Amino acid sequence: MSTESISDRREHIRSISVTALAALIGVGAALVSATWIGVSSDAATDTRALLLVAGAILAQFPLLNASGIYDEDEVGPKHYLFVTFMTFSMWFVTWGILLSAEAGG
Numbered sequence: 001m002s003t004e005s006i007s008d009r010r011e012h013i014r015s016i017s018v019t020a021l022a023a024l025i026g027v028g029a030a031l032v033s034a035t036w037i038g039v040s041s042d043a044a045t046d047t048r049a050l051l052l053v054a055g056a057i058l059a060q061f062p063l064l065n066a067s068g069i070y071d072e073d074e075v076g077p078k079h080y081l082f083v084t085f086m087t088f089s090m091w092f093v094t095w096g097i098l099l100s101a102e103a104g105g
């Protein structure tokens with residue numbers, strides 16, 4: 001019984017860590033996009049912001065491997081898709097808020 005609870009706790013901490021890292025890197029990529037590209041009316045069509053978030057996504061995978069969150073045999077396509085989706089969505093929402101805030105005021 002105690003082995004199952006330790007394993008469940010480890011899984012829970014791992015999922016929280018991966019989700020938090022992906023979300024924070026997504027928000028950070030949006031803030032860097034706003035700083036690097038600006039929040040003018042032409043910024044929404046600038047592809048450099050998309051390249052920046054793609055770089056942020058790709059930088060996470062070695063970081064996750066180096067941190068020891070996952071064992072080598074545990075990482076699969078589902079994990080890569082989850083990290084990519086979370087990072088992109090947090091970047092997209094934050095970037096959209098920053099662009100809308102600038103356009104409105």
